[in-house]
Amino acid sequence: MFNTPMMNSKEIRKSFIHFFERRGHTIVPSAPVIPHDDPTLLFTNAGMNQFKDVFLGTGRREYKRAVNSQKCIRVSGKHNDLEEVGRDTYHHTFFEMLGNWSFGDYYKKEAIAWAWELLTKEWKLDPARLYATVFETDDEAERGWKEMTTIDHSHVLRFGKKDNFWEMGETGPCGPCSEVHIDLTPDRSGLNLVNAGDPRVMEIWNLVFIQYNRDEKGNLTPLPAKHVDTGMGYERMCAVLQGKKSNYDTDLFAPIIERICEITEKRYQGEHASGTQLETDIAIRVVADHVRMLTFSIADGGIPSNEGRGYVMRRILRRAARFGRNLGMHQPFLFPEIREKQEHIERVIKGEEESFNSTLDRGLEIFESVARRVAGSGTGTRGPGSRGVFPGEEAFKLYDTFGFPLDLTELMAQERGMSVDAAAFHALMEEQRARSRSEGSTPAGRAIISGTKEDARKFDTSGIEHRATFVGYDAYESEAKVLR
Numbered sequence: 001m002f003n004t005p006m007m008n009s010k011e012i013r014k015s016f017i018h019f020f021e022r023r024g025h026t027i028v029p030s031a032p033v034i035p036h037d038d039p040t041l042l043f044t045n046a047g048m049n050q051f052k053d054v055f056l057g058t059g060r061r062e063y064k065r066a067v068n069s070q071k072c073i074r075v076s077g078k079h080n081d082l083e084e085v086g087r088d089t090y091h092h093t094f095f096e097m098l099g100n101w102s103f104g105d106y107y108k109k110e111a112i113a114w115a116w117e118l119l120t121k122e123w124k125l126d127p128a129r130l131y132a133t134v135f136e137t138d139d140e141a142e143r144g145w146k147e148m149t150t151i152d153h154s155h156v157l158r159f160g161k162k163d164n165f166w167e168m169g170e171t172g173p174c175g176p177c178s179e180v181h182i183d184l185t186p187d188r189s190g191l192n193l194v195n196a197g198d199p200r201v202m203e204i205w206n207l208v209f210i211q212y213n214r215d216e217k218g219n220l221t222p223l224p225a226k227h228v229d230t231g232m233g234y235e236r237m238c239a240v241l242q243g244k245k246s247n248y249d250t251d252l253f254a255p256i257i258e259r260i261c262e263i264t265e266k267r268y269q270g271e272h273a274s275g276t277q278l279e280t281d282i283a284i285r286v287v288a289d290h291v292r293m294l295t296f297s298i299a300d301g302g303i304p305s306n307e308g309r310g311y312v313m314r315r316i317l318r319r320a321a322r323f324g325r326n327l328g329m330h331q332p333f334l335f336p337e338i339r340e341k342q343e344h345i346e347r348v349i350k351g352e353e354e355s356f357n358s359t360l361d362r363g364l365e366i367f368e369s370v371a372r373r374v375a376g377s378g379t380g381t382r383g384p385g386s387r388g389v390f391p392g393e394e395a396f397k398l399y400d401t402f403g404f405p406l407d408l409t410e411l412m413a414q415e416r417g418m419s420v421d422a423a424a425f426h427a428l429m430e431e432q433r434a435r436s437r438s439e440g441s442t443p444a445g446r447a448i449i450s451g452t453k454e455d456a457r458k459f460d461t462s463g464i465e466h467r468a469t470f471v472g473y474d475a476y477e478s479e480a481k482v483l484r
Contacts, residue, residue, distance in 0.1 A: 047099035086286035089246035094293035096234035104225030135176030290320035363402030392424025
């Protein structure tokens with residue numbers, strides 16, 4: 001389909017970075033996916049995170065142009081692709097974002113011209129397969145595409161705020177953006193599929209032009225300095241340049257999937273999979289994706305826990321464990337990609353898996369029993385095709401006693417054509433929090449355990465004379481005395 005040079009993933013990343021380095025950009029290392037200096041973020045979710053102070057006008061850099069490949073995680077909040085992961089072939093919890101930035105230096109015309117040059121001259125993508133979208137009132141960006149590139153003018157399309165306007169938050173820096181989409185249809189007939197959520201025409205690059213500040217009343221005023229912030233999906237671009245139909249067929253995922261198949265003795269088909277084979281493929285893709293997210297999170301200092309980003313990590317690990325169980329994986333599985341800190345990563349993931357495995361089978365039995373009862377009684381049926389509503393009380397029991405996150409129960413219910421009474425679940429959760437607040441502190445003789453009730457029973461320290469001091473605010477590790 002493309003007359004592009006065959007490059008592996010490392011060569012593609014290197015090619016992008018060196019292209020902009022030759023044009024005066026400073027190479028900036030990726031920030032950790034665990035943002036240790038930004039309490040507003042659970043995870044680094046975009047390349048611009050480490051430059052946020054520049055856009056807000058509270059910080060400066062010694063360079064005006066930057067380029068990097070940023071490790072990103074999107075599993076919560078506005079940027080949440082979790083439900084799509086595995087079910088399609090191009091969404092991920094962990095991914096890399098290739099980006100270039102201008103801090104009050106070049107602007108729309110240069111950003112557009114260089115994007116076109118890299119895609120069509122350096123990487124030799126077919127210009128007839130590329131579309132550029134611009135914000136509905138951005139005449140400057142439209143002129144940039146038509147004057148600075150050889151794009152077919154009918155391929156420059158205007159869209160509204162939903163698709164082509166970027167905002168850091170409800171207030172603060174913002175501006176229009178211009179996205180590059182690639183048409184992967186066999187006959188290049190994808191005009192009407194741009195921004196339609198169809199994988200045959202896929203966004204590959206977003207050029208953001210930060211030129212306004214939005215105040216508390218919603219008014220836009222021009223910024224004294226205009227900035228460029230671009231982001232390219234690395235995994236998607238690897239699939240395009242390697243001629244693959246799926247991100248999971250690239251050299252970024254192929255070794256992981258090969259290892260999963262080796263351990264589970266399952267076959268991964270990929271394109272045209274259906275029925276039980278499709279379910280197997282989905283499970284393999286979920287495990288492959290989630291283990292990358294966990295590996296990089298733990299390598300950058302994250303630890304699974306019951307709060308904040310640690311709880312998100314625990315949810316992801318348990319989601320992966322459940323899909324692994326569908327593949328016949330009853331023992332902890334591990335496919336680390338990072339040699340540095342590998343022993344630490346293995347220890348953390350293996351410990352979490354072993355803890356969850358001890359309750360997973362019993363929790364699955366209870367879920368199946370309740371699901372059969374609900375389906376048989378027709379409780380809460382919601383129209384054609386619905387098999388009922390899984391009670392929130394039972395979902396809370398699975399969470400509280402067996403460590404099943406709500407979204408895991410919702411996933412299993414969805415697979416059976418059911419929904420979960422999330423309102424009842426959250427009401428019970430709030431009741432539990434209220435009880436915890438009223439109790440104030442842990443009774444003497446009881447250890448504080450981050451886990452399920454099953455875990456807590458194993459760690460009852462009643463009757464032991466001891467005095468404990470919490471050191472977790474200052475360190476991840478500490479020496480301790482075994483009391484019994």
